[in-house]
Amino acid sequence: MPADISELSDIERDALSEIANIGVSRAAASLRQMVGEQVLLSVPSVKIVSRREAAELVGGSAPRLVAVRQTFEGPFSGRAMLIFPEAHSLELVRSIVGPEHSLEDVIDLEQEALAETGNIILNACLATIANLLRKTMRMSLPSVVRGDGAMMFEAPAEDADLVLFLYIDFTVKHRDIRGFIALLMDLPSFMALREILGDFIADVEKQSNSG
Amino acid sequence: MASFEVESALSALDVGIIVLDAQSTIVEWNDWVARTTGISRQSALGRNLIAVFPSLENTRFPAVISDALLFGSSSILTHTLNRLLPLTGDDARDLLHNVVVRPISSGQSAFCLLQITDVTVSVTRERVLRDRQNARYHAIVDSARDTIITTGTDRKIQWVNAAAEQAFGYAPVELLGQDIDLLIDHGQAAGESHLGELVGGNSSTIQVAGRRKNGEVAHFAVSLGRWKAGDHAFITSIWRDVTEQMAAVSALRESENRHRALLEALPQLVWTCGADGNCDYLNPQWEHYTGVPAKQHLGWAWLDIIHTDDREALEAAWWRSLASGNVFDADARLCRSNRTHRWFKFRSIPVHSADEKIVRWFGTATDITDHIEARDTLRRSNDDLESLVVERTREREVVLQQLHEAQKMESIGQLTGGVAHDFNNLLAVVLGSLSLLKKNLPDDPRTSRLIEGAIQGAERGATLTKRLLAFARRQELKLEAIDLNALFPDLLEFLRQSVGPNIAISLDISDDVHPVNIDANQFELALMNLAVNARDAMPKGGVLTIKVRDEVIGGGHDKPKDLPQGQYVRIDVADTGTGMSEATLAKAMEPFFTTKGVGKGTGLGLSMVQGLAAQSGGGLTISSTPGKGTTISLWFPCARREDIQTAPEKPAQIKVEDRSRGSRILLVDDDPLVSMNTAYMLMDLGHSVLEAPSGPNALRVLETDAQFDVIITDYAMPGMTGLDLAEKIKQLRPKIPIIIATGYAELPPGATLEFPRLSKPYSQQELCEALERASRSLR
Numbered sequence: 001m002p003a004d005i006s007e008l009s010d011i012e013r014d015a016l017s018e019i020a021n022i023g024v025s026r027a028a029a030s031l032r033q034m035v036g037e038q039v040l041l042s043v044p045s046v047k048i049v050s051r052r053e054a055a056e057l058v059g060g061s062a063p064r065l066v067a068v069r070q071t072f073e074g075p076f077s078g079r080a081m082l083i084f085p086e087a088h089s090l091e092l093v094r095s096i097v098g099p100e101h102s103l104e105d106v107i108d109l110e111q112e113a114l115a116e117t118g119n120i121i122l123n124a125c126l127a128t129i130a131n132l133l134r135k136t137m138r139m140s141l142p143s144v145v146r147g148d149g150a151m152m153f154e155a156p157a158e159d160a161d162l163v164l165f166l167y168i169d170f171t172v173k174h175r176d177i178r179g180f181i182a183l184l185m186d187l188p189s190f191m192a193l194r195e196i197l198g199d200f201i202a203d204v205e206k207q208s209n210s211g
Numbered sequence: 212m213a214s215f216e217v218e219s220a221l222s223a224l225d226v227g228i229i230v231l232d233a234q235s236t237i238v239e240w241n242d243w244v245a246r247t248t249g250i251s252r253q254s255a256l257g258r259n260l261i262a263v264f265p266s267l268e269n270t271r272f273p274a275v276i277s278d279a280l281l282f283g284s285s286s287i288l289t290h291t292l293n294r295l296l297p298l299t300g301d302d303a304r305d306l307l308h309n310v311v312v313r314p315i316s317s318g319q320s321a322f323c324l325l326q327i328t329d330v331t332v333s334v335t336r337e338r339v340l341r342d343r344q345n346a347r348y349h350a351i352v353d354s355a356r357d358t359i360i361t362t363g364t365d366r367k368i369q370w371v372n373a374a375a376e377q378a379f380g381y382a383p384v385e386l387l388g389q390d391i392d393l394l395i396d397h398g399q400a401a402g403e404s405h406l407g408e409l410v411g412g413n414s415s416t417i418q419v420a421g422r423r424k425n426g427e428v429a430h431f432a433v434s435l436g437r438w439k440a441g442d443h444a445f446i447t448s449i450w451r452d453v454t455e456q457m458a459a460v461s462a463l464r465e466s467e468n469r470h471r472a473l474l475e476a477l478p479q480l481v482w483t484c485g486a487d488g489n490c491d492y493l494n495p496q497w498e499h500y501t502g503v504p505a506k507q508h509l510g511w512a513w514l515d516i517i518h519t520d521d522r523e524a525l526e527a528a529w530w531r532s533l534a535s536g537n538v539f540d541a542d543a544r545l546c547r548s549n550r551t552h553r554w555f556k557f558r559s560i561p562v563h564s565a566d567e568k569i570v571r572w573f574g575t576a577t578d579i580t581d582h583i584e585a586r587d588t589l590r591r592s593n594d595d596l597e598s599l600v601v602e603r604t605r606e607r608e609v610v611l612q613q614l615h616e617a618q619k620m621e622s623i624g625q626l627t628g629g630v631a632h633d634f635n636n637l638l639a640v641v642l643g644s645l646s647l648l649k650k651n652l653p654d655d656p657r658t659s660r661l662i663e664g665a666i667q668g669a670e671r672g673a674t675l676t677k678r679l680l681a682f683a684r685r686q687e688l689k690l691e692a693i694d695l696n697a698l699f700p701d702l703l704e705f706l707r708q709s710v711g712p713n714i715a716i717s718l719d720i721s722d723d724v725h726p727v728n729i730d731a732n733q734f735e736l737a738l739m740n741l742a743v744n745a746r747d748a749m750p751k752g753g754v755l756t757i758k759v760r761d762e763v764i765g766g767g768h769d770k771p772k773d774l775p776q777g778q779y780v781r782i783d784v785a786d787t788g789t790g791m792s793e794a795t796l797a798k799a800m801e802p803f804f805t806t807k808g809v810g811k812g813t814g815l816g817l818s819m820v821q822g823l824a825a826q827s828g829g830g831l832t833i834s835s836t837p838g839k840g841t842t843i844s845l846w847f848p849c850a851r852r853e854d855i856q857t858a859p860e861k862p863a864q865i866k867v868e869d870r871s872r873g874s875r876i877l878l879v880d881d882d883p884l885v886s887m888n889t890a891y892m893l894m895d896l897g898h899s900v901l902e903a904p905s906g907p908n909a910l911r912v913l914e915t916d917a918q919f920d921v922i923i924t925d926y927a928m929p930g931m932t933g934l935d936l937a938e939k940i941k942q943l944r945p946k947i948p949i950i951i952a953t954g955y956a957e958l959p960p961g962a963t964l965e966f967p968r969l970s971k972p973y974s975q976q977e978l979c980e981a982l983e984r985a986s987r988s989l990r
Contacts, residue, residue, distance in 0.1 A: 030271055034292050074283070097291060108337065112289045112309075119287050123275075127282040138283040141311060 008048055012194065015201050017046045019132055020166050020181070023125035030120045031172070035096055040171040041121070043181070047165050051184065054163040055149035058083055058180055066146050068118020072126050074137030075196060076189035080126060082118040082168070083152060084179040089114060095172035115142045121168075125181060133196045153184065162190050227298075227308070227327030233280050233320060235259050235273075244327065247298040247306055260325075270294055272312075279314040279323045286312040290330065300331055307331045358431075358450040366391045369445065378431075378452050380424030396420040396428045421450065429454040480545075480555070480576040482513070486569045488533045497576075502548035518544035518552055525557065536561050536569055542583075545576065553580040631676040632927070636885050638676065639972030641669045643888035646975050647895055673972050678819050690827065692726045692850035693734070695759055695780065702735055706742045706755075713752035714745070720759035726855050727780045727847040729827050737823050740816040741784045741843055748788030748841060758783040762846070771830030771846060778849040779829065785842040791835040799833055820845070874898045874920035874982070879909040879936060880952075881928040889923070892975045896982075906931030906939075913943055921985055923969070926953035937966050948985035 008016065024041035031039040049057065058065060064086040071079050084092060093113045119142040130137045145152070153163065164183040169176060185193065221228055222242040230239035240255040248255075250263065260276070261267055271293060275286035288295060288310040298306035311326040352359050358378045361370040368386050376382055379394055386393070416434045423429055431450040438445050474481045474494045481494040490513055493505035501508065501516060508516065517525050521543035532539035539559040544552040559574030649662045699718060707716055738757075745755045762781040764774055791799060799817055817833075820843070824831045828848045835841035876898050880886035883904065890900040901917065903909035905928060913919075922940060926933035937949045952969040969981040 030274060033269070033271055070285075109291050113292060116287050116289050116292055119285075120271075123278060123284040123286055127278045127284050130282040136281075136283050138314065139285050141285045141287060141313070 008046075011201060012197055013046055015197055015204075016164070017043060017166075019129055019200075020046060020125060022132070023128035024121065024168060025124075026128055027121040027124035030124065031096070031117065034120075035172070037172070040169075042169050043166045044169065045167050048190075049163050049165050051153040051161060051163055054165050054182055054184075055153045057165060058149040058152065058182075059085070063148070064146065065148060065152055066114065066144065067152055068114055068122065068142045069145055070119070070122050070126075070142050071140045072137050074130065075133070075135045076185055076192040078183055078185035078189050080122045080139075081152060081182045081184070082121050082179060083182060084177065086146060088177050088179070092117070092170065092172070092177050095170075095177070111144055115144050118142050118144070121181070133200055135196065153182070161187065164190075164193075226329070227325070229260070229325040229327070230315070231260055231276060231280075231323040231325070233322070235261065235276055235280075235323075237263065238322065247300065247327075247329075248296065249299065264296060266294065266297065275312045276323050276325075279312050280321050283314045285314065288312065290334070296327065298327070300329075304331075307334045355449075358452075359447065360386075360391070360394075360450065361445050361447045362391050363445060375450075378423070378429070378450060379421065394421050396422040418453075419450070430457050477575070479578075482559075482574045482576075484559070484572040484574065486571065488529065488572065500545070500547065516546045518546055520544070529559075532559065532561075533572075539572070539574065542579065553578055554583045555579060627679045631679040635673070635676045635972050636882055638669050638673050640884050640888040642666065642673070642972055642974055643892050645669065647888075647891050650895065676972075689730045689732070690728050691731070692852075692854035693729055693731050694726045694852075694855050695724055695782075696720060696722065698731060698734075699757075699759075702738060705735070706738065709739055710742050710746040710755065714749060714755050715753075716742075716755045716757065718757045718759075720757075721761070723761075724759050725761050725778065725780050725849040726852055728850040729847055730823075733823050737820040737845075738784070740820055744816055745784065745786035745788060745841070748786050748790075753787035753840075756783070756785045758785070761849070764846070771832050774830045774846060779846040780849055782845040782847070783842055784845070785840060787840045790837040790839050790841055791833075792837055796833060796835055817843075874986070875918060876900050876982075877903060877909060877912060877917075877919040877922045879903045879906065879922065879924035879928075879933070881905055881925060885925070889978070892978055893923075895975065896979055898982075905929075906933070906936035909936060910939060910943070913940060919944075919947055921948050921950065921982060923950045923952060923981075926951050934966075950981050950985050 020043040024043055028039045028041040031041075065083055066086045066089045067081045067083045069079060069081050071077075089110065093110045096113055096117055097109055122142065123139060126137060126139055162185055164185065166181040166183075168179050168181050170179065171177075221239065224241055224243060227244040227247060228239060228241040229237060229244055232238050237255050237258055237260055240250075240252045242252070244250075245252050245255070255263060261273060267273070271286075271288060275284075275288065278284040279286065290307045290309055293310075295308060295310055298308055300306040307330050309328050309330055311324075311328075313324045313326070315322045315324045352372050355372060356374055356377075358375040359372040360368055360375065362368050368389050368391055371383050371386050373383070375386060379386075381393075416432055419431045419433045421429045421431045430453050432453050433451075434449045436447045438447065474492075475496075477494065478496065480497040480500055481492075482490050482497065483492040484490045489511070490509050493508055493513070495505070497508065498505040503516075514522060514526055514529075521541075525541045525543040528541040529539055531537070538561075539557065541557045543555060543557060545555045546552040555576040556579045557574065557576050559572045561569040562571040562573055564570045645662055645666045649659070649666070652658055652662070699720060703716060703718055710716065742755060745753075749755075759780060759782050762779050764776050764779055821831045824845050824847065829846040831846070832844045833841065834844075876893055878886060878890055878893065878900050880889065880902070881904055886902050886904070890902055893900045901912060901919070903912055906924070907930070909922070909924070922937075924933040924936050928936075933951045933953070937951060940947065940949055949966050950969050951966050952971055952973065967981060967985050969977065973981070
């Protein structure tokens, strides 16, 4: 384990990236079922950053952002967020709900559709983690919030200082929309995640060695 | 505290509650769910949810329920994105709802809660609104004049509106299921790409050449919109027929181009004005002519370059036309920037709208400078020509009249001269014969009186012939420089006797007046004539004034016609008599014209005076005012003072018995009568005479040894003249004196100096004197 808590080892990063991709693949399947068209989701990179750094990564105070937020409790606890520039929000919704809806419909449906879409993606990611780590968690219903980066990463608790930051690419109906998935956790939760992650890696190595 | 069953609360809930155990078996099913599904709690409990609603098999339900049970995740499923439960509302309609799926734990077991919320009311409200919107949409689409066509991606026409029939001629049923290509003109090269765009369905507007059912090609502006419904994509296109518009636009553009080209090609200056006369266009020729950008002359500014002298009239005419609507037509000068100007004809006609109102004025300005100049030149040349013709005609008439006059005078002169000459010879014979007869007849008084009468008659005849010759300017003038101051005293005395005591004569002569070249005798005769005329004009007496002055003839003087410039002496003879009328004055100088009674005058007086003046190189004018008197002015050329000869001594009475008596004389004359008479007179004088009838005959005589002291020859002879003969004789016998007898002044100048002359007719006395002078000159 590296000395700096915020530094993931290569293998840890690979493992997390792998887990995230499995999660979003599940989400894509769910969306495809819902939308009736091919939906591609991928997580190209993973990093652990401070809340301040995370706020910078999403553009600081410049763009208006929209986020679907859920809390989770279990072996590790925190807040999960799917974040988009607000400008892309309607596009995402239109791609989900279909072009037969007028602009007025899309606006009407935005809140619900965003919440459900975010719910699907965040659930999938967290469930995948829980599944792979063979742990059970409790996840809240989604809520939609709007604001800038700083607001998005306001700490729920004093020591919730680290952010597992994942980039996410959506490709729905030939449209590419880039967003972020962020998991805010306090240090104990993070330590727990790394511990569990370590077990997972060991398991995988054991399986591959035995296999 | 009363006991409370949770189940009753669940039953009362206005949301649906379904609880599943870890195997998805229904363990709770509240009244709301029973009511909306039509499945009672009893029949639902213990059954698998998917078994109750097989339609949920392929939805997200199994996954979210599983996630909730396995991983504790909470999910929301909305009616907009999911097919949910088959629920029916109180009104038997589908009940729209959202579902929340949550994990719940009770003891060690995991359960899953499905919470179902009715959203029908709000959604229905939205749908009503949307349907109303759709109704509006259809109302618009069906009544649209533009054709609206919806096709699938396979190009098959799925729907058209009513306007399609009008645009293409096909009934909607004919078009449904047809390929969209039916309506596109493939003769147009652009057709395919348009088709591609139609199928590509990018939302835009394109120009499409369409084909109507009757084969006609029509132009459309087509707006395209691509949309999807379910799994199908559609393209809705709106076709606006722009055929007429395009034709109109292109016709208008062509017409405008044609007009503009015409306006710009015209050599004239062209302008257009609004109905109020405000100029809004000037063609390039205007700019080219004026040298100022045309826009500076728009509005009313063009009036500023109308020539100041023409502007008021032109502007007034323009306002009149604007007020009346009549054609504007005015000529004016138009100034250029370089301060030159030319004449233009301004013409403007009103253009009327359909309701007869004037909408524009269309005007031209044509350069008419050349016309105007040509017109002026023509007018000027016409005037010139006319005045020239008048003048020439007048001149010609004058010349003709002068010619006529000259010819008349010439004829009269010739006639008179010829008659006088012959008559002179005859008179010479008569006179000669009578004087000889008088000598030889016995002294009988009765006979002497008769002979004297005959001689006097013949002498008057001779005087008359002299006057005739003077008028004919053929008299023999003996021109010499005469001092008038010396001449006048004697002459004045003579004139006083002629005019009588009733007439006072006043002489005004300057002391230093120049001498003149005249024949003194003829001059005296001329003044006598004038004095007698003056006397006759003053029957009751009066004053005759003679004024003599030097006068230099230059330009612009009151002077006789054709008198050359030079120094003259002018002699005015003025009476205070009756004067002459213009008609009389005009004829005054004609020969034989007289105002005196028959037998009182010959009518030759004034013409004789004029003949003398002219022959002397001078002239004569007459001015007369009836009742006031007449002034005759004579001009004679000045002579040099040193040319005045001392008064010739009067030749002494010839003593015929003296030296010349007994001379041998050769007499040459072609007229035997004259010759015989002269010979008699010579023989009477004691000379011996040999007669020769011609010059050659005389020469033959002279070739002999015959000796002659004097030769007398007539001048005018056929063949050889007296002068020719004299010249020849002079060579043969230079010492013999020759006398030339002549009644004419036709001897060439100079001949008179060499040979003595005898004026015909001559008396015996004159003959004697001539002989004396000839023999004296030889000595």
